[in-house]
Amino acid sequence: xxxxxxxxxxxxxxxxxxxxxxxxxxxxxxxxxxxxxxxxxxxxxxxxxxxxxxxxxxxxxxxxxxxxxxxxxxxxxxxxxxxxxxxxxxxxxxxxxxxxxxxxxxxxxxxxxxxxxxxxxxxxxxxxxxxxxxxxxxxxxx
Numbered sequence: 001x002x003x004x005x006x007x008x009x010x011x012x013x014x015x016x017x018x019x020x021x022x023x024x025x026x027x028x029x030x031x032x033x034x035x036x037x038x039x040x041x042x043x044x045x046x047x048x049x050x051x052x053x054x055x056x057x058x059x060x061x062x063x064x065x066x067x068x069x070x071x072x073x074x075x076x077x078x079x080x081x082x083x084x085x086x087x088x089x090x091x092x093x094x095x096x097x098x099x100x101x102x103x104x105x106x107x108x109x110x111x112x113x114x115x116x117x118x119x120x121x122x123x124x125x126x127x128x129x130x131x132x133x134x135x136x137x138x139x140x141x142x
Contacts, residue, residue, distance in 0.1 A: 058083075062090045
């Protein structure tokens, strides 16, 4: 589709989208001649900005369930943090699926006998032994 467009509207300067004369698009002209009339014909909010389409794209991808890393790459963000800081509020924050998933895994491991049924408290005495440095290291430098 894009190749067909470039074939129909070639640019000597290598632009993909050009003015009617084949030169670079000017923001002001594009807005006045094309974008705002299209917004009006579509009966959208007259305050809609071109960049709002980018945010709409991200919101639609999130609503479809795409992974944040995929969305980050599609939008060209430098980090996943940028994507999640900007769009993280759009992800559902229900702890129920998380809790249910952990409970299911725990139940499966118990059924398989992966973890003993006995005392689950850690052995603090052996943990203290592990934390102590060996005798040769504790006297280093004396």
